[in-house]
Amino acid sequence: MTLALMWEARAVEGRGEELLAWARAQEIDGSPVRRETFRAPQDRVLVITWWDAEPDAELPELPEPDAQLVTRAVHRWRFESVERAQ
Template identity: 45%
Template sequence: MTSALMWEARAAAGRAADLERWARDTALPALRTAGPERAELLTADGDRVLLITWWAGAPAAVPDPPGDLLARPVHRWSFTSRHVE
């Protein structure tokens, strides 16, 4: 069974680059030690940073960034793969 974890954060005003850097330099290395099958960092309009990680079992939690980087609390969703083409 493959699980995916989506983690999305909206940056505080003027902090999008800092939040992206934190995700790349802090969150991703922390997740690598837990052994995801794949991890992807994305950005979107509205100063949003998104991490998607795929796991062979239960996903590891993404740590929270420092509060001063955030415009609102982080959103998290877990999914279970049902079909891949």
């Protein structure tokens, strides 16, 4: 089974590049099948990791960044793959 863990944070205005650099530098224990990092307007950063694991598996996640770097707590979601198109 494939699980996708999503981590999303919003930087303090003007600090989006710093948050992006911070997220890219974070190492994740274990070996995700894949990891992608995205940025969006309003200084948001999204990291998605894919794992071969069951829905209730204990998996490593990115930590919370320093509180002075973000405007709110990190949002986290866990998704189970139901279909993959080529």
